[in-house]
Structure formats: C-alpha cells, structure tokens
Amino acid sequence: MRTFCLLVLPNDTLEDIFVCNGCVGSYGSILKMSRNFLLPKSRFCEFFNYLKGLGKFFAPVRVSEQSFSFKEIENEGEIAWDALRTILPPKKFFYPQRETVLKYDRNEVEATVPEDNFQVIFGVHPCDLAGLGIMDTIFEAAPGDTHYTKRREQSLVIGLSCMPDKYCFCQSMGTSCPTKGYDLFLTDLGDAFFVQVETARAEQMLAGCNGLFSPVSENDKDSYKEFWIERDKAFTNGFEPDNLRSTLDMEWDNPLWDELGKRCLSCGNCTPVCPTCYCFDLVDIANLNGQSGERQREWDSCQFVGFAQVAGDYNFRPTPVDRLKFWYRHKLHGFDDPYGFKTCVGCGRCTVSCPSGIDDIVDVVKRLQGNNEQPNK
C-alpha cells in the first residue's frame, strides 16, 4: 500500500510546492514564483466575505446528528468543518436532481439553458474531487452535456483536507490525493490553511483578495508534509484493491451475492448518494392545453426494478441480486476496460446510506477475496 500521498499532491512533484520566501508584493508576483500561499485562519472570515461577493456560496452544513449537506450559506459560522461526507455529493451542483431540459409547443422545441449564476462550492474533500473528475470525463465526452458543462464553468470549486473515519477508503481506490476537479485546495494546518491554486480562473478570482495571504515558510511546508503523512496513516480498514478485477470476475457466482440480494430493499439509496452515479430518467410533462409541455430529467437508479425493463415486459436485471451485483461490478470493474479507472472513489456514502447495511464495499470485497473476518464496524 502506498504510504506517501504527498508525492502526488496536486502538482505532482515536491518542487511545485516550493515557494519564494518573502514575495508578498502584488498577487502577480506571487504567482510568478509560486502557486501556494498561506491563509491565516484569523483572516478566513474576510476570505469568505470576498468569495461570497462573487456569487452564491455553498458549503457543508449540519442537517442532523449524523448528516451534512452542501447548502447555500450567508455567514462563515454555518460551515460544518467536521463534515466528512454530505448526504448528496457535489455532483448536484452541476447535474441537479431534477431539471427541465427542453420545452416544446406545437411549432418548436427549445432546449433550455442553465441560468448565469456564479457559485462557489467550498469544502470539497479529495474523494469528491475525484468524483467530479470522473463526472467531467463522462459529461464532457463528445457531444458533451451542455447543462453540466455550463454549470461547471461558472463554479469555483474549493477543496478542503480531511481526516478519514472508518468508512473512508479513498486511499485504497487511489483517490485520496486531489489531482483534478478543483480550482483551489486548502490544507488545514491548525491555525492557517495551506492554499494551493490550481487553475488560472482561481488565480484571477483571488487577485481581488491577495492581501489576505502570506507566503509559505519552511515551517509551513513541514507542517503541510506532516499533515498528509499523518493522514495517510489514518486509514484503518486495510482494504487491498489490487486484485479487484479478477476477484469480481471470478466471484460472479459466489453465494455471498444471494445473501446480500435477499436483504436488498431495491430502495435505490446507494446511487443518488454516489459521487459518480449519473443515470437519469426523462419524462415529458404535457400542459393541459394540449399544445405545449416540457421534458424533465431526474436522477434514476439501477436498483429499481423498472430500470432494466424493456419492451415486451422483458427485464434483463429482474431481481434485487441481479441489480446489486451489477452495481458492485459497475463501481469496481465496469470502467476498467473502456476508461482505465474505477468509478468508486471510496467516499463511503453508499455504506452509510444503505438501510440494509449491504453496501459495505470494503467488507463485501474482503469476503469475496476470501477474508472472512468480521467487519470492525
């Protein structure tokens, strides 16, 4: 298992995080020499207010004892800094749960265009950034989903470091270190954030508030490295994904699937919560006048019996176990051949959102791998 994620942190090489000490002049001069700087927490409020002035500001807020949700906030005190996973992942900002994609009347069909609305999505953790990267690949592939792309273009995504809990397994999935999907990334160093600027857009945005930042010192760099080394050590589930591909192929008929299938409610909770599930349904809603209407798309789930039902009342995944197996394979193996990546980013949302407790990917895969230890949860 990889122990140092530092080496692949956003800019790939250590050199990239080196900064020129003492360059505090104009923002431009910082940029020339560095893409990293420090934001003291005492100035976070000003940073927040500055970003808030750019558009709507969304961040994780607490919605129940156990749950968080990305919501629009008015002041920084609403941010739930301890949020690990929100109920829905940030895909909802670019690919909303429900939206009208076209309107029609007797004479014409008009594709709808998302509103011009700049938004800042703050506090996105590495697994979710990886999820957004995967969604980008899917939705931006030709011919491209114009709704998704437009919303993505008018959003600033700010990543935030985290410490894993027992359900997190991004490290095993190779997604624990952000490589794409964000504009800025903040690593929490205790009394300051180590800020990494990734995109030209972020550089432009920040031009208006460069007075808040200070240059990164040797000490800061050490703290930064320490943080990520400690974080790497904090993953405890010992999930080894190396043989996932052969395991899933080989264990297609393992009796474990039937055991899980019997418990599956087909409730579909596992898919909307997944940062990389993208399936939708399209429904035409006619107006009473019989002349016009609109087409809406809404998230769908492969766990519903109607999902694979086709003409002639044939269903190619008729039972819960068929659908559950399909989902596991889709997340852990399905994209290997066409794309060379897995669509599970290890966020643990399905595990905590399954009322039946059967979406414990780590536990299920370990059992398929032949490790029958009782789960530690």
Add this chain to the structure above:
Amino acid sequence: METNPRPCIAVEGLTGCAGELLVILENLDKLLPFVRVASFPFAQSQNDDGPVDIAFVEGSVSQPHDLEKLKRIRAKARWLVAVGNCAVWGCVQGGACAKCKVTDMLEAVYGQHSEIQALESRPLDAYVNVDVKLSGCPIDKTQFLSVTASLLKDHLPYITHKPVCLECKLNENPCVLIEKNLPCLGPVTAAGCGALCPSLGAACYGCWGPSQAPQMDAMATILSEKGYEALEIMNRLKTFGAPEHLFERMNV
C-alpha cells in the same frame, strides 16, 4: 351547442374520505378551460349520466351500491381512472379486510342484526377494468394534472412506481430509518408524494401503496433487526391495502 365540444369528465366517489374529490375540486379551475364537467356530485348539483371521456373514481368498493355505481361509470367512460389509494389498493379498509372477516367487523360496529350490507372492501380493479391507477392519500395535484393532460391527448400517462426513497434522497433528507430507527416504509412505498413524511422527520407509513416489486421480505427483516415485532411489522406493511401476493416469499 358548441361545435367542437370539450372532452367530458366525471368525478365520482365510492367508499372513501373524499380526499381525492377535494384535490380535484381545488384544481378544477385549471381544468375548466379544457373540459366539461358532466358529473361531479360532490361539487355541483346538476349532473348528467351521459358518456364521458374520463371518469375519475375515488373510494373502494365496500357496499353493493358502490359496485352498481362503479359498473355504471365503467359503462359510460372511455378512460376509467382510479384515484387515490382506496380505489387503487383498497386503503385501510382493504387492509382491515385482509386481517378480519367482514361479517365480524360488521357485527362489532353495527351489532348483530344491522341492515347494513357490507362487501369485503376491494379496489376498483377487483371488479372492472381500470385504465389508469393514480394512487395517493390523497393524490398529488401535480401528478393529477399531468395524468389528466396526457389523457386529454389520449396518451397513457406516465406514473412513477419507484420508491419514496428516491424522492427522499433527491430532497437530501437524512434517512429516518437509519438515523432514528423509525419504521420508515419508504423503500417499499410508491413515490409521488415528494417524500412528504421523511422530509418532516417522520417515517413513511406507506399511504401511497406499494412500489413496483416491493421487497417486503427484506423490509420486514430490516425492521425486525431494529427491534420491531413481527405483528407490528405486518400491520404496518398491510395497512394501506398491499395485496397478499406481495408477501408470498415471506416467512415472518
């Protein structure tokens, strides 16, 4: 006489709480430009018994005169739409009939020699062909209007049978089954209400009737693991008229 007459509708009630009739009445202003209301005894005093394009029927068949009325409506309607859980599934009175004998209930409520004639309470399709089933308790107005719009074009409407959990998750609610151990039936109940109850922190008690292919056995297993007694689980699952065949695989 209109040269191009508007489609005719009838809105009728059998044994039910008139919830659907109220929803339709509340939204009648939206329909009136496009339809003629031939019959709606709940809302108007002049009704005719001629043929209609769409008949919306609320309530379950619980008495002989319900059945006669239903047959008359079927005979005059091109589209027969069962509206509400009573008409689609039999609702609580249907659920009760699945548990107790109708003669026992009759005696318990009206005494030994009552004049009341009661049938085992059943949904409309137990007796006649039903073209469209729009469940709800009461029905959702958005669904009702879109179903009506489709039928006015002679299109079979789309009505979702996905579970309440979908709407619940799309609303991004914390799950009350997981977080509060409430006996939420969202996984086996048809969506349409917008996950009303869980959105307010309460368990879904299944008022829309079963979703498509509900996993009743898995639902019962999960509730029993949470400490609910088998009898209570079955009572909950069957309260809103879920038919017996959905429980065949269960050994609870």
